[in-house]
Every structure is written in C-alpha cells, then in structure tokens.
Amino acid sequence: MKLFFTLFLTLLIYATLSAQQVNVSGTVSDAQTNEPLIGVAITVLPGKIGTVTDINGNFSLPTGDSLVLRYVGYAELRMAITRRNLRLQMEPTAAELTEVVVIGYGSQSRRDVTGSVVSVSGKDLEKKPITRIENALQGQAAGVQVTQYSGKPGNTMSIRVRGATSLSAGNEPLYVVDGVPILNTEGLNPADISSIEVLKDASASAIYGARAANGVVLITTKRGTAGRSTISFASSAGISQVTRQLDMLNTADYIALINESYTNSGQQPRLNPEDYTVYNTNWQDEIYRDAATSNHQLSAQGGSENSRYFLSINRQNQDGIVRESGYKRTGVRFNFSSDLRKNIAVGSNFNLSNVRFAAVPDNSRVNQGGVILGALSSPPLIGIYNEDGTYTTNPLQSWENPVANIEAPIDNVNTNRVVGNVFLDLGLLKNLKFKTSFGIEAYNNKNDYFLDPFRTQFGRSLQGIGTVSTNQELIWLSENTLTYQRQFKQHHITVLGGVTAQESRYEGTFARAEGFPNGTVTSLNAGSRKIEASSFASQWALFSYLGRASYKFNEKYLVDVNFRADGSSRFGANHRYSYFPSASVGWRISEEGFMRGVKAINDMKLRVSVGTNGNQNIGDFASYGLYATGSNYNLNGVILPGTRPSSIGNADLRWETTSQWNAGIDLTIADYRLNFTADIYQKNTRDLLINVDLPQSTGFSSGIQNLGAIRNSGVELAVRSKNVIRPKFNWSTNFNISANRNEVENIGGPDKIIFAGNIPESGFSVIVQEGLPLGAFYGFVNQGVNPENGDLVFADLNADGVVNDDDRRVIGDPNPDFIAGFGNNISWGNFELDVLFQAVYGNDVLNATRIETEAMNSVKNGSAETLTRWRNPGDITRMPRAVFGDPNRNARISDRFIEDGSYLRLRNITLTYNLPAVAQKRMRLQQAALFVSGQNIWTLTNYSGYDPEVNRDGGSSTSQGIDYGTYPQARLFTGGIRFDF
C-alpha cells in the first residue's frame, strides 16, 4: 500500500511540473442557477487547443482570438477573448443532463456518471410535514425501498437499496452528510436538504468500501449563492389521525365470548351480564387522538464574491396519534465557505439538533403492557379509572388497561447531536488539489423512565420505578485527498487518492431506583432503593486508503476505476484489512458520428459496472471470546463480583463481501422531454456475518461466524417526463418501478435452519433456509374449521398421521414483487400541485395482531370477526370455536394469519398557491406561497389490520412484515405559508 501511494504521488508531481503557462482563465456557470458547470468543453480559436472546466467550473488556456464552449444540454457559446479573466454563463437546454451529481469524494456531471446513482431533489421539503430524511426518498428512487414500519412520529425507518444483503450485520445504507459518514439521520432537518444521491451499484459506492454493501445515501445540504441573499420563512401546522379503527366486540358480545370459551374448556362461565351494565368502553377511542403537528423554518442564505453561507433554524413538533407520544426537533445549521486566496478555500458545515421523543409501549401484548394490543384486548365492560384513582384492570386477569400504560409511565428520550466538518481546499498546482477535512459526529442521549408508585399494580408493588440511561459517542474523522484533473486533447483524466482515519468512543450509563414517595419528584434521588448503577464503554477505529481514476475520451467513452482499502478494529489481526475494487465503463452512443443524424435521440449512454463492497457492522469486539461482569452473588451478606463467559471468540472473523455487477442505459428523447434510466443488477454477498444459533447446551445462544451467501438481483426503470411545457402550464411526471429478488444461497447446508420472528405463545414465524428469500413466513396450513368440534384442521403435510412441527412449510413472503412510485408536478398559473403515489405489490404480512384478537383462548377481547365463530356442531365457518387454553392450538402460526400486504398509497399531495408577482413586489418579497399538504391520506389495500406498511421488528433483516400491535400509521393534513424576503 505504501508503495502504491509513493508511486502515485510521484506521478502526480511529474505530471504537474510539466504543466503549461496560463494565458486566459475564467469560470463557467449556469446562467439560471449560477451553479458552476463541470466539464464544459472549451476550445480556443484559432488553433483548436482545448480544455474542460474543473469541478468548480474553472478553466485556463493559452490565449487566442475567441472561445467556443460546448456542453451537453446547454446552448453553444462563442465569444471573443477580450480579457484574461472571463466569467461565462451558458443557457441550459436540458437541465437533467447537466445537473451536478454528488458522488463519493467529489461530484460529476450527470452525463459522465457511469455508476448507478439516483438523485432526489430537496425541493419543497419544507412544505411536507415529514420528520426524517428517509421520508424524502419514499417512492422517489427506483430500487430503494423505504419502509416506515411504525407510525410513531420521528421513528426510524428501514431502507433497502437493492434488497437485504446481510442476516445480522445490518442492511441499512451508509448515510453521508456533506462528506461525513454518520450513524443515522436523526436530527437532520429535511428542509435543509439540497439534494440526496443514492449510490446503488458497486462502482458508485465502492469508494466507501467496508460500509457500502447496502448502498450509500449522500445527503447534501443547502449552500448560499453568491450575490443573492434571501431570508426565508416557512411555517405550517396541521393535524394527524389514525387511519382507521379495528372493530372489536362490545360488552355483551365479550361476555358471551368469555363464557363460551370457559364452557368449551369444561369450566364454569366466568361473567354474569347483570354485573356489567355500566360500561361499553371503546378503548381505541381512549388511546387515539387528533394530534397536532407544526413545523417552523427560518433560514438565511447568500454570499459575496468570496464567501457563501447558509444558516437555518427549525422547530418541528409532531404529537403522536397515540396519546402522550410525540416528537420534537429543534435544530440549527451553519454552512459556510470562503475563498481565502485564489487557491485556498475553507469552509464548514455544521448541524446541531435536539430531538425529544415521548414513547408509549407498543409491539407487545396486553400482558406486557403494550398499548395498541392493550386497546384491542382490554374488555369493554370496565371504565378507565377506579374510584380511588387507580386504573381498572381486566376483571378476570389483572392486566392493566391501555390508558394506564399510556399515562402511568413517563418515557422520554432526549438527544443532542452535532454533525459537521471543517475543510480546507488547497490548489497546489493548476491541476492538482489537496483537500483536508476534519469531521465529527457526536451525540449524547438520555432516556428517563418513571412509573408512578400508586396508579398501576406493577408500580405499586415496587413503590414506583425510575431509570435513567445515557449514551454518548464521539466519532472523529480525518480525510485527506488529492485530486488531479487534466485534459490532453480529447483525453480527460481525473485521479483522486486519499487516506482517511476514523475513530469512535462510546460510553453509556444506567441507573435504576425504586421506592418513590409520590409521583411528583420523578428523578432518581427520590427513590429510596438504589437498585442499579452501571456504566460501560466501547470503541472502534477504521483506517482507509481510497482512490479513483476517471477517464473520458472525446465525451464518448467513460471509464471509472475505484479502490478502497479498509482496515477495521472489529476484525482479528489476521483479517483486519480488506480491499474493495470496482470499475465501470460508459459509452455515450449519442456522441458517435453515426448517431448524429438520429434527431429523435438527444442523449444515450450505456453503462456497465462491476465491483465489491463490504459490511463490518457487527459488535466492536465480536472476534474476542468475552467475559462479562455483573454476575454477582452474595455470601455472608457481602455482594461479591462475578464474571461469566458471555461470547465465544472467533479469531478468523472477516468481512462480509458483496460483489455486484450492474448494466444500465440512460436515454433522453423527444427534445429532452423524456428521460429513461433502466438498470439490471446482481449482488452476491458471501462470508455473511451470522450470529449462528448454537445449541443452548453450549451455554451460549449464538456465536458469530462467517457463513453463507445471499443473492439479490433485480431490474429498475425510472422515467422522467415533461408532459407539458407552456408559459402558464407545466406538467412533469416521475415514475419508477423496480423489482428485486432475494435468495439465501447458503447458510451452512441445505438442512440448516434459522428461525426468527417469535410470536409469544405461538412460536417462530420466520424461517431462513437455503433457497428461500430472507424473511419467508413459516407455519402450518389451515384447512378450515372442523364442523364437528369447531377446531381448525391443519394439513398433515408429510402424511405421517400426526400434525406436528414437521408439518410446517413456507406460508408467505414479506418481500414485494415490485415497488413503484409515481409523482406528478403540475403548475398552472400561480398554482402548483405535487402528487406522489407509492405502491408495493406482492408482499405478505403476518397479521399477528389477529393472533391476539382472534385466538379466543384467554380473557382478551376479540375482534368483531369472532362473532362468526363456530358455536354448535354442524356450523360451517372459517372462525374456530372459542376455548380457554386453546388445546388444539388454533392460534398457532398458520396461513390463517398471512395476508396480502400490497398497497397503493397517496403518499403526498401538496397544493401551493404562489402569490402573484405584483403582490409579492408590493410586499417586498422575493417569493410568497400558501400551501396545503396531505400525507398518507388514501390507501388501497386488502389488508385487514391498521396498515400493511408495518413491522414489529423494525429494520430486522430476518423478520419483516410482522404486525403485532405496532403503532399504526397516521394520516396528516397540514397547511402553511412560505415567504422569501
């Protein structure tokens, strides 16, 4: 490696020293946006000496009489050379092709991109009541599946770029904000975003090597524009609601159900209807609410000749549709850059944020205090409070009612985060640039939990519980790169080389106290019994070399070669480094002579890439055999410290490696109005880091190993079209559709099985096995209700005369057949309408909520569907009998609970009214707009639960599409204003 860099640097030195004398120089920018244009071909007449502009739009040439500037998508520009320093502007003809695409450690013109990169504009994000950056990608990018698996405001989402590659090392992409790789996007303000680029194939992402197997999301925040200062204020407010309620039994029907279920199990009826004449509580009404949401943005941007700035403050407040839950974000951004000298620029990007969550327990059943299942399972025959102010419980089983589980605990998470960097650009020589940047991501996070000492049983039994946990992490990153850019005649070369080092130190504390005198003082000092106090720390480091060479010949032939060598502290000394190369080629056929006559095609490019990436997202010390402290025991009244084995070591642990090829075509036709991008790819991941379940007889539950392979393959199509371009009427459409097929190729033999997705009392619902897609549902096959006895009949698949666990098979697949997005932007006079539809098709959902509401095996309330249950011999129905204890295990995991999770959703609709120019002028505004927006207001689906976009297990790779009392999705309506001064 050292040798490589020595050679590389030597080459750079020689190349640079032979550079020519400068006579005429200048910058080229877009006449409309003032953005610098990269790679504009400039020829000096006479003599035909040429060059191209660099990434800042700069050029320099020996002087002559006049210049010819050519740039695809822009009108040709000819002008006489009148000065030695020129500032030139070109008029765009087709903006898409010339847009600057941010790539890892640099940027490229869209037409020069040879990898698979999707760009999503940050335009108008302040008008949408979204809380996270990931929302901005929903339905916008082919091959990128964004699953908002919980309706909790501000909750994390799951992003899959071209499918899941890993079982246990994570499947979320790497997020990079203004060059700083970050742990997650929490705290970033969507309205600060200028653009988002998703690097999908190995060529585009290999420069991020060890962390790029799941793709890379590059987030670029807004920057000031020289010469135009704007103060912008946007404010919106609205309301969110649960999209629907589920029908549950009323008091009379509940009593009948319970008594029948006891009678059927050979016991006495438990409830006398005459005792319960007062209440018929709809618990869903008691937990859901119309929740307020508001979002305020204030920003200032601008700049002078030498410096540019963007400042913003924002405050977003989104109450949850479940009472007492909510999300608040307050943030400040400061982006700045300045040219100190002609060849020296410095700058910084910083974001400070505070995010507060108020949580309510979900994804668990009433037995564990889950609020959503609590609302469904709690009987309607009780009120909310007892006379003494305590909460009512199920009279047959003292489960707390859901209001208790909302009101009695206080569960707040408060996170402060800073993400940013400072950088220095140094023009060493005409073609050689050095960039050094120092970035940090730091957060501290505190979770306060308090359970009132009086109102709930659990709280009373411990006289109140208080816990405090804190986490803090500091990650710093030093990056140093050299970029060399040069044109020799028609050869255009860009070479980048760099070294980066990154280090993290993580610390956490936890404390718990019990025995509180009252619910007034909730901090731990009030607890009489200090139960636990602990702290812990961890660390990791990453050291990398990276390089890229891009070569372009005559605007036609494009070659990119990327390389990254990553060393990670997480792996044993033998396998610490791994190398991630990639290469891609592009051929702009439309530039060929034989295409000159084909007027129908404005631009056409073929792209092919191949390369490898890695995944290192495992425990910091997974390769060690570890002993954990805290297994204490007391002898003679003295508590002694105990240390137990906690994990099995694996010195041979190494990286997960994902190899990917991609072939694509970019096609622009119809006078630049219709743009197609199509890609086909295959990703093969091997050496999966699997926390392999071990026989528990080892004393361990699992051990981490490199084992097995997963394959993803798919096709993607994106179409951008300008349907109507008129002075007062514009209509453009974005459409994308993609299909990914996922297959587990190897996890250690055809008989090897990994189970996941455990549903309490019903067992595992997911099987991972060779030949199956990740997350396949597994269970029994329901053949219907036996009219004789009311029990379900399950298929004896192996025909051995008994129905047991060997009669389970794959009963569903949570992976969609395809996903699609369809966005339209229509402007008509002063009105502008944005409509985005999003579709997911062919995925199954395990509606495990129904296991709770249709099991009829305990004293939980049942859904209205249970009214169709079997009651008497001869009844023909699909709903089995109610019987306490469920001896036949009717509620076992079976295809009875698998549902089609396909949906078509109106994800966003925003109508904007821009004040007429006259009015704006009168009010001394640059721009003023009123807007109304709706999110998630219409969904077409056959799914019977709250919402098919759901997962109890969050971003888990193995268990997906499980609905188990998950916080439902909300429908949001907002309205607001925006002024630019």
Next chain:
Amino acid sequence: MNKLIYISGLTLVLFAGGCAKEFLDREPISELTEGNFFKTRADAEAALVAAYDALQSEYYIFDRFINGDVIADNCYAGGDNPNNFQLDEFKVTPINQNVERDWRYLYEGISRASAVLDNVANMTSSDLSEARKQEILGEAAALRAMHYFQLVNLWGGVPLVLKKVNSTDPREVNLPRASVQEVYNAIITDLEFALSRVSASYPQGEQRITIAAVHAMLAKAFAHQPTPNWSQVLVHTTAITDNLTYQLTNTFDQLWDGQNENSRESIFEVQYIGGTNEANWGPQLWLPPNLTGDNWRKFNTPSNNLIAAFDAAGDVVRKNSSITFRSNLPWSDPKFPSGSIPFPFKQRLANGWSSPNNFILLRLADVILLQAEAKNEQNDLDGARTDLNSIRTRVNLPATNASNKDEMRDAIMLERRLELAFEGHRWFDLKRSGKAVAAMNAINSNYQVDENKLLWPIPQTEMDRNPNLVQNSGY
C-alpha cells in the same frame, strides 16, 4: 515551496500507514477477554461467584418450584401463564417457553462452572494458594453436578458438555444425548471430585458448597439414578447425620420465619439480600395480595389434594407453616368455591419483587428421610423408623405405625411430601418412586399421564439447532 508541500504530504501518508496497525488495535473496555482473564486469584474467585450466581437464575427462583410442585400433586399452576397451565395439565409441547428457558438456564450454569474448572486448574498466580485453588475447583464441580441433576430428572439423558465451549465448530457443539446413567455417572464423578476438595465449612459462615452439601447431593444422585444404590445413599447420608454440626431446628416454623436463615439444619441455601440486585423476586409471584401490594392472581396455588394430605395426617404444624389462606381476593378460583384460597408460605416476604428470603436447596430433614429410605430398602426397618420418627416428633406427630417395608416406604414418601412441600422436591420424588403415573391420574383423569409424559420434550429450538438430538418419545 511546492516541493515542501509534497514532501509533507508524502510524509503524512506514509506516517499514517505506519501508525495504522496500532490505531486499529482496540481492546474491549467494559468486558474481559479470554486473553486477559484468569490471571489472578480475584479472577478465579469472580468466575466462581458467577457460577454461584447461576443459582439466582429464574430456574432456581421460580421454575424449580413449578417443576417440583406444580407438575406434581402439590400445587395448581395459578397465575395467567399458559405455559404453566400446560405443565400443570401434562399438555407440554416442545415450544413451551418454560421448557425452553429451563434448558438454557441450566446449561448456562454448567458453562459457568466449566469455565472455572477448565481455567483455574491451569492458573499459576502466586496469590492463589494450592488449597484454595482445589476448593474453587471442587465448588465449581459440585455446582455443575447440581445443574445436571435437574436436567436428567426433567429430560432424561441430555448432552454431556463437560468443557467450556470455545468454538462454534458443529463437531464440537452438536453433541448427541448421553444415556441417563451416563449423566448420573458424570454427576457422581463431579461430586466425588468435589468431595475431596471442598471444605467442611468456610470462614465467616459463608454458605458455599461444603462437604456436607456434596454428601447430600451424592445421596440424592445415588437414590435417583435408574437403579438406586442404597448402600451408597446410606454412606453419604450417614456422613451428614453423624456430623453433629447439623441438627434439626427446634421448631419447623423456624425454617421459614425469616429469622433463622442459614440455620444448623440448612446444608445448602441460596443467599439473597433484600432491596438490592441480589434480592429474591420469587415470593412476589405466589404470596397473597396483602403481602405483595398487587392484585393479580398468584402462581403455584397449593392443591386441595395436598391440603387433604396435611389434614389426613393431622399435620397441623407443617400445614400452618407451609400454607397461608386468604379470603375476599380480587379473583375467584373455581377450585376453592368457599373463597378461601391457599398460598405457599415458605418464603414469606415479597418486599416488592425484592425479597431478602433465602431458599434452602438441601437441608437435614431431607437427608434424614433419604437415610430412612436407604435403611428401609436395605431391610433395616427399625433404623428407618427411628429416622422417620425424628422428623415427626418435631412437628408433634405421633410415631409412625408403618409395620413393614412397603408401609414404611409409603410412610417415608408421605413424610417427604409434607415435610418438603413447596421446596421443589415432590415431582422428582414421585417419579423415582414409580408412582407418578398412578398418583397423577388418580387426581385428575384428564391428565392422561403415561410414562412418556414423565419426561419433558427437548425444546424445539434446541432440536432445530442441534441435528444430533433425538426427541423424547411421545412428543
């Protein structure tokens, strides 16, 4: 000037390369590793403490009482947990969560003990005396035997893992089941290893594994193995009963009143300190609401059959010490139509999930009754009668009227039931007596107990993970 920049740039790159190795060497901060643990005596002691800590797992706090008394005829499941109902009603399936977790808890305990045995033996630290080293090894071996004793009684033959597992290699981890006798042989080997190493007592009255505890465990192992070795039972019980250190407490209630923990009758007792992380959360699960501060239906409800057995024996003392009755409860129990519901009363303080109550795993009365049984089986009827009567006398019961070997066997078994109720022994005793099937079916014909149901199924999760396991018949 430019050259200077290049040279410094070059140096930066090369320097960074040289440092990279150190930069990437990161050791755990909050955990120990195979490489830096087991260096000093304190390490050895800490590993042993963790092995003792396994006795505070949910298995020994709660599940052992379900398995010992609920499955048997002493208790109903109570509570709300279908897993417990399955156990109570002999409807266990391989996905029963208790079955699954108990397997895990016990083997985790075994792993902790094996970590001590494998590593401490090779330690050469100067601060670890040879005598203490041998004691540590002995204590760990006895703890391992205790877990295997539970395993073999619940599942029959189980995989014998006698080394700490340090590899994920399937050949090392996918062990087949050993036979029942092989497991007992391993238990006896561990205990005999321990017998020559542990102390008769420890300084400051520390309740570690003592010689007497090992003798008691050996006696139980020889009594419970498929073909009991009564002469060995007698050897090991006599070793304790001859030792005047151990005496029955004056009154039966002293064992449970919380004032006399670690009494002279106690041979091995799991230690707790209330209100700390070392507290016992078990009593909250079965004590009545006025002692727990909550109002949900409690677990392990004493059975009518047991109450009748106390009453039939005229055993007022032990009934009153073992069971407490409450009326006007927030729930009704069809098994007790009068509304007066019984609760186990051998751990009496709930203290908000944070009880100071120890619980006794081995005590002299158990050993004396085993001794009586060994004498009876070896046709020493008088010896057996003397032992049995020594237990009865304390609780104001008359001398036994058993007049032959069979009657004496039944009398001892009944005595064990009443003496040791809610202490987690009943089910294993019933099974070794050969009377479990008949006894359970007599109580409730719906149980339909057969020989197969006397053993649990291997947990489905374990079957899924280890292809070399064969399921118990009937599951």
